[in-house]
Amino acid sequence: MHDKPIGIFDSGVGGTSIWAEISDLLPNENTIYLADSKYAPYGKRSKEEIIELSIKNTEKLLEINCKIVVVACNTATTNAIKVLRSIYDIPFIGIEPAIKPAAIHTKTKKVGVLATKGTLSSELFSKTSDLYANNIEVIEVIGTGLVELIETGRINSDEMHTLLASYIKPLVIQNIDYLVLGCSHYPYLIPILKKMLSDKVTIIDSGEAVARQTKSILNIKKLLNPNLEMGTHIFYTNKDADILKNILRKSNTKLNVSELDF
Ligand code: DGL
Numbered sequence: 001m002h003d004k005p006i007g008i009f010d011s012g013v014g015g016t017s018i019w020a021e022i023s024d025l026l027p028n029e030n031t032i033y034l035a036d037s038k039y040a041p042y043g044k045r046s047k048e049e050i051i052e053l054s055i056k057n058t059e060k061l062l063e064i065n066c067k068i069v070v071v072a073c074n075t076a077t078t079n080a081i082k083v084l085r086s087i088y089d090i091p092f093i094g095i096e097p098a099i100k101p102a103a104i105h106t107k108t109k110k111v112g113v114l115a116t117k118g119t120l121s122s123e124l125f126s127k128t129s130d131l132y133a134n135n136i137e138v139i140e141v142i143g144t145g146l147v148e149l150i151e152t153g154r155i156n157s158d159e160m161h162t163l164l165a166s167y168i169k170p171l172v173i174q175n176i177d178y179l180v181l182g183c184s185h186y187p188y189l190i191p192i193l194k195k196m197l198s199d200k201v202t203i204i205d206s207g208e209a210v211a212r213q214t215k216s217i218l219n220i221k222k223l224l225n226p227n228l229e230m231g232t233h234i235f236y237t238n239k240d241a242d243i244l245k246n247i248l249r250k251s252n253t254k255l256n257v258s259e260l261d262f
Contacts, residue, residue, distance in 0.1 A: 001067060001223065002067075002223060002224065002225045002226055002227075003030060003225050003227055004030070004065050004066060004067040005029075005030040005031050005032045005064070005065070005066050005067070005234070006022065006026070006029050006030070006031045006032070006066065006067065006068050006070060006214065006218075007031075007032050007034070007058075007061030007062075007064065007066030007067075007068065007069045007070065008022070008031060008032070008033045008034070008069075008070040008072050009033070009034040009035075009036060009054075009057040009058070009060075009061060009069070009070075009071065009072065009073070009076075010033075010034075010035060010036065010072040010073040010076075010184055010185075011036050011037070011039065011040040011041060011042035011043075011053075011073050011075065011076065011147070012035050012036060012037040012040035012041070012147065012150070012151045012185065012239075013035050013037060013150065013151060013185070013237070013243055013244050013247045014072075014073070014147065014150060014183065014184040014185025014186070014187075014188065015033070015035070015072025015073055015184045016033065016035075016235075016244070016247055016248055017072075017184050017185070017187040017188060017205070017207055018070065018072035018095060018184050018206075018207050018210050018211070019031060019033050019072065019233075020207070020251060021207040021208050021210065021211035022070065022210070022211045022214055023231065023233060023251075024211070025208075025211040025212065025214075025215055026211070026214070026215055026218075026224075026225075026231070027230055027231060028225050028227055028228055028229060028230060028231050029218075029224075029225050029231045030225070030231040030232050030233070031231060031232075031233045031234070032061060032064050032066060032234050032235075032236070033233070033234070033235045033236065034057050034060060034061060034236050034237075034262065035235070035236070035237040035238070035239070035244050036053060036056075036057055036238060036262075037151055037237050037238060037239035037240065037243070037244075038238040038239045039053050039238075040147060040148075040151050041075075041116065041147040041148060041151070042073060042075040042076060042116070042118055043075050043116025043117050043118040043119065043142075043143075043147060043183070044116075044117060044118070045118060047079045047080075047118075047122075050075060050076055050079040050080050050118060051079065051080040051083050053076070054071065054076045054079075054080035054081075054083075054084055055080075055083075055084070055087070056262065057262070058084055058087075058088060060262045062088070062090070066090075067090065067218075067223050068090060068091045068092075068093065068214070068217065068218060068221075068223065069084070069088075069090060069091075069092050069093070070092075070093045070094075070095075070210065070214055071084070071092060071093065071094045071095065072095060072184050072210070073095065073183075073184055074095050074096060074097060074115060074116070074119045074182050074183050074184060074206075075116045075118040075119050075122075075183070077094030077095050077096055077124070078094075078096060078118070078119050078122035078123075078124040078125050079118060079119075079122050079124075081094040081124075082124075091217050091221055091223075093210060093213050093214050093217060094210075095184060095206050095207075095210050096124065096125070096128060096182075096206065097113050097115055097119065097125065097128070097180045097181070097182030097206065098180055098204045098205065098206045098209065099111070099113065099128055099129055099132050099133050099138065099180055100128070100132040101204060102133075102178035102180050102202075102204055103132045103133040103135075103136050103138075104132075105178065105202070106136055106176075106177050106178050107177055108175050108176065108177045109135070109136045109137060110136065110137045110139060110174055110175055110176045110177065111133065111136055111137070111138050111139070111176055111177075111178045111179075111180060112139045112141060112171040112174075112176040112178070112179045112180065113138055113139070113140050113141065113179075113180045113182050114141050114143050114167060114179065114180070114181055114182060114183070114186060115140070115141075115142070115143065115180075115181075115182025115183050116142065116143060116147065116182070116183050117142045117144070119182050119183065120140050120142060120182070125182075137174075139170075139171055139174055139176060141167045141170075141171065143167060143183060143186065145163050146160070146163065146164070146183070146185065146186065146189070147183065147185050149163070150185045150188060150189075150247075151185075151239075151243065152243070153242075153243050153246055155188055155189070155192075155247075156192070160189070160192065161192060164189060164192055164193065164196065165196060168193065168196045168197065169196075172196075172197065172198075172201075176201060177200055177201055177202065178201065178202050178203075178204060179193070179197065179201055179202070179203050179204070180204050180205075181203060181204065181205040181206075184205075184206075184207075186205065187205045187207060188247065190203055190205075232256070233254075233255070233256065234256045235248065235255065235256065235257040235258070236257075236258060236259070236260040236262070237257070237258075237259055237260070238259065238260060238261060238262050239259070240259075241257050241258060241259045244257050245257045
């Protein structure tokens with residue numbers, strides 16, 4: 001049981017930003033990553049479709065014998081994790097925009113949240129926002145088109161710079177001092193975002209928190225892998241393996257990336 005893999009899924013390649021944090025914190029755990037790129041972006045889909053796709057991905061990860069599932073997608077977490085937890089008898093870890101730390105630390109009382117339409121319109125996001133951010137201004141921006149560009153390998157393209165600038169400029173004018181990245185694809189945009197934002201704006205993403213939560217739940221459930229060797233990592237995509245390989249190329253791990261129909 002203990003050396004069974006941690007299953008991770010996302011609507012595409014973006015959740016590898018979460019995988020990287022998990023494999024850093026838990027280097028001896030084995031992982032299986034599913035990039036559901038064929039159906040990306042989830043952000044535009046209905047809640048029902050997102051639930052259906054999340055069930056499909058979970059079924060695949062269970063078939064491969066995963067001991068825990070990390071939903072490395074804000075859109076899938078905010079729309080589907082409740083249903084997943086009600087169906088399956090294994091632990092699920094989710095990811096949500098990190099509004100809480102931003103709300104606690106903001107001095108200008110203005111926080112920007114960049115996320116998908118599916119996340120920003122979800123009940124879970126509005127609950128979290130009401131709970132932690134009721135005395136500050138939360139400026140929500142839908143990152144329309146960003147996931148599509150990342151999914152087609154255009155992270156550093158001119159189109160990306162132009163699109164991102166159109167989302168970020170209004171936030172700068174409104175004097176935010178925290179920018180919350182509410183989509184697991186967006187950490188790959190941090191180098192560009194840093195050039196667009198002054199040092200006074202702190203960028204927050206949830207990757208590290210998800211990795212810590214994964215470790216904590218594995219520990220509580222007594223599922224941590226006691227083996228001391230380095231874990232193995234397998235990546236599957238139902239679209240283009242080259243895009244996934246490319247986004248992973250900076251990781252030091254030996255990569256095992258292939259295409260799979262799911
Ligand atoms: N990585 C997904 C998220 O965290 C992207 C959503 C999408 O596919 O639109 O929300």
